[in-house]
Amino acid sequence: MTQKPQNITLREIFSPGGLISQQLEAYEFRQEQLQMAHEVARAFTASEHLIVEAGTGVGKSFAYLIPAISLALKAEQKVVISTNTISLQEQLVTKDIPFLQRVLPRDFNVVLAKGRRNYLSRRRLKNLMNYERGLFDTREEVEEIAEIQEWVDRTVDGSRSDLPWQPQPQVWDKVVSDRDNCLGRNCETYETCFYFKARREMYNADLLIVNHHLLFSDLAIRKDSEAAMSVLPDYDYLIIDEAHHLEATATNHASIDFSNTRVKWLLDSLYNERSEDGLAKRFDSRQLRTQVETAREQANTLFRTIIETMQEEIGSEGNSNNLTPRIHRSNFVKNVLDTPLADIEKTLKRLRDDAMTDDDEQEITAHQHYCRRLRDELDMIIRQSDPDYVYWAEISTRGRTPRILLNATPANVNQMLQDHLFTVKNSIVMTSATLSTNRNFAYFKKRVGISESRELLVHSPFDFKRQVQIHIPRNMPHPNSHGFVPAAIEKIKHYLKLTHGKAFVLFTSYKMMDEVYDAVAPDLEEIGIDTFIQGGELSRTAMLEAFREDTDSVLFGTSSFWEGVDVRGASLSNVIITRLPFEVPTHPVMEARVKQIKEEGGNEFFEFSLPEAILRLKQGFGRLIRTQTDNGIVAILDPRIRTANYGKQFLESLPNCEIVEE
Numbered sequence: 001m002t003q004k005p006q007n008i009t010l011r012e013i014f015s016p017g018g019l020i021s022q023q024l025e026a027y028e029f030r031q032e033q034l035q036m037a038h039e040v041a042r043a044f045t046a047s048e049h050l051i052v053e054a055g056t057g058v059g060k061s062f063a064y065l066i067p068a069i070s071l072a073l074k075a076e077q078k079v080v081i082s083t084n085t086i087s088l089q090e091q092l093v094t095k096d097i098p099f100l101q102r103v104l105p106r107d108f109n110v111v112l113a114k115g116r117r118n119y120l121s122r123r124r125l126k127n128l129m130n131y132e133r134g135l136f137d138t139r140e141e142v143e144e145i146a147e148i149q150e151w152v153d154r155t156v157d158g159s160r161s162d163l164p165w166q167p168q169p170q171v172w173d174k175v176v177s178d179r180d181n182c183l184g185r186n187c188e189t190y191e192t193c194f195y196f197k198a199r200r201e202m203y204n205a206d207l208l209i210v211n212h213h214l215l216f217s218d219l220a221i222r223k224d225s226e227a228a229m230s231v232l233p234d235y236d237y238l239i240i241d242e243a244h245h246l247e248a249t250a251t252n253h254a255s256i257d258f259s260n261t262r263v264k265w266l267l268d269s270l271y272n273e274r275s276e277d278g279l280a281k282r283f284d285s286r287q288l289r290t291q292v293e294t295a296r297e298q299a300n301t302l303f304r305t306i307i308e309t310m311q312e313e314i315g316s317e318g319n320s321n322n323l324t325p326r327i328h329r330s331n332f333v334k335n336v337l338d339t340p341l342a343d344i345e346k347t348l349k350r351l352r353d354d355a356m357t358d359d360d361e362q363e364i365t366a367h368q369h370y371c372r373r374l375r376d377e378l379d380m381i382i383r384q385s386d387p388d389y390v391y392w393a394e395i396s397t398r399g400r401t402p403r404i405l406l407n408a409t410p411a412n413v414n415q416m417l418q419d420h421l422f423t424v425k426n427s428i429v430m431t432s433a434t435l436s437t438n439r440n441f442a443y444f445k446k447r448v449g450i451s452e453s454r455e456l457l458v459h460s461p462f463d464f465k466r467q468v469q470i471h472i473p474r475n476m477p478h479p480n481s482h483g484f485v486p487a488a489i490e491k492i493k494h495y496l497k498l499t500h501g502k503a504f505v506l507f508t509s510y511k512m513m514d515e516v517y518d519a520v521a522p523d524l525e526e527i528g529i530d531t532f533i534q535g536g537e538l539s540r541t542a543m544l545e546a547f548r549e550d551t552d553s554v555l556f557g558t559s560s561f562w563e564g565v566d567v568r569g570a571s572l573s574n575v576i577i578t579r580l581p582f583e584v585p586t587h588p589v590m591e592a593r594v595k596q597i598k599e600e601g602g603n604e605f606f607e608f609s610l611p612e613a614i615l616r617l618k619q620g621f622g623r624l625i626r627t628q629t630d631n632g633i634v635a636i637l638d639p640r641i642r643t644a645n646y647g648k649q650f651l652e653s654l655p656n657c658e659i660v661e662e
């Protein structure tokens with residue numbers, strides 16, 4: 001057997017005739033890929049942060065994986081790689097990494113890390129079967145638990161994705177591995193515990209693949225408690241792919257939400273009225289049962305008052321079935337739920353002190369902690385105790401049970417990211433195809449709070465001049481004028497006939513999408529072009545599948561189709577951008593961000609709305625060319641791209657293409 005050489009340079013791996021090309025027939029050497037790999041390696045060696053925008057086709061995953069593997073092996077450093085989407089994670093784990101394991105000279109160990117709540121707790125399942133079967137409301141739920149009980153003997157890793165079907169959230173919740181409800185080494189099933197087995201594997205890994213959600217769960221725990229409680233093993237080197245989602249994920253994680261469903265979950269677990277089961281029954285506590293009944297009444301009063309207050313505040317504006325109002329004043333409702341929850345907490349503490357077994361003690365403690373958390377969160381939101389947060393509600397009264405959520409969201413996460421990420425890690429590489437605006441990273445850096453970093457813009461190796469024409473029609477009315485939609489309809493018909501379908505028509509509002517669709521679809525169907533519209537009969541995935549198969553069809557979509565959609569080949573040869581994607585800041589958090597910029601003397605248009613819209617346009621544009629052989633047109637119907645003084649910034653942020661003004 002021939003020995004693979006041990007010390008190999010990046011050039012020897014990437015260059016023509018190098019290790020990759022020997023194993024990958026379709027491989028083409030790309031200078032841009034090698035340049036990115038060198039920069040990643042340099043950032044690791046110099047312990048610096050690096051921001052890389054890598055256009056489509058650069059092959060950025062190999063460009064960061066290979067330096068990461070090299071660092072892990074040479075310096076015995078664990079490298080964490082975080083992605084936003086499951087599809088990228090799957091690409092890394094099932095395609096890119098197995099290929100590199102065949103090609104590279106040394107073996108390395110990669111683990112896909114999943115969050116704790118993905119794993120079943122053997123102890124909780126056993127307890128549920130022994131004492132708490134009556135906690136479920138429906139026959140379906142009871143049957144699901146019975147199926148999980150059968151599956152536990154044959155599952156490989158005890159994780160939810162290993163189940164051939166997906167249980168309802170309230171069922172999985174009862175058996176999931178939960179930090180508050182875990183006996184750790186004292187658990188009788190600790191040795192065979194799925195979660196702790198996965199954890200041991202994580203500690204032995206060279207590369208850990210995680211998603212952004214898990215990355216921030218780990219950071220949140222490290223921020224609030226000691227590292228021993230953390231989700232991930234200690235690490236100093238991190239790669240964040242799909243980094244354009246960094247701010248949004250960090251914001252979600254730092255947010256607090258209090259909902260009627262969480263209150264119901266707690267109260268039903270303590271005493272379920274329908275089945276007359278729960279902790280109160282198990283520990284024979286009449287006092288707890290009475291307290292749960294009182295809490296239920298007060299919760300109803302609280303949530304009813306919240307709906308009435310929010311409806312009053314919003315007046316006749318907005319859809320009364322679906323409200324997302326900002327909560328402007330503290331103590332906007334009286335916190336009538338705090339005392340009943342405090343009484344329950346006291347009773348739980350007493351029951352815990354009297355508990356006869358570790359199992360019982362743990363079960364009660366978990367509920368006590370949950371009760372405490374609910375009290376703290378409700379109190380924080382009602383009193384608006386942190387001035388750096390934006391307080392807002394989400395109320396949906398459609399359906400049988402209203403859904404009421406109170407949220408506290410930080411207006412900015414830059415300081416938090418700086419304190420808990422950028423200043424504590426040796427080197428963080430952030431990459432995506434859309435990070436720069438106007439060919440610099442100033443906006444991205446400001447939003448995520450990074451001041452010192454290396455920067456690299458690697459252009460796509462595709463020949464955009466040959467592959468894409470940008471069409472900008474002349475004489476289009478201003479998008480806010482009455483004449484815009486009728487004129488856009490005519491242009492859309494024209495461009496769709498030009499390519500005989502094969503198009504995405506991207507909108508910024510459902511209203512305009514529906515209006516255009518109604519006007520355009522009948523003509524298209526007449527000439528044999530099928531149409532799909534977001535929100536129609538098909539799900540997003542089914543619609544994309546049908547679009548890929550029917551090579552002459554047209555897809556009308558809004559927000560979720562501007563990014564993360566990959567259609568290769570002739571099915572997509574035309575992307576029509578109806579309006580420049582400026583977002584009207586109506587969401588309370590956006591509103592607060594804009595207000596803050598104004599208060600600091602900044603210009604909210606140039607410092608927020610414009611860069612956000614440029615990034616969005618780049619994402620929409622990026623749908624067209626996914627491979628070297630793709631080609632087509634991008635039609636931009638919004639005249640501001642030519643007439644407004646900022647229009648040039650949009651065009652300069654796109655790859656260099658032929659522009660046709662007609």
Ligand code: SF4
Binds near residue numbers: 120124178183184189
């Ligand atoms: S160790 Fe914790 S998570 Fe694992 S089975 Fe026991 S209680 Fe559940």
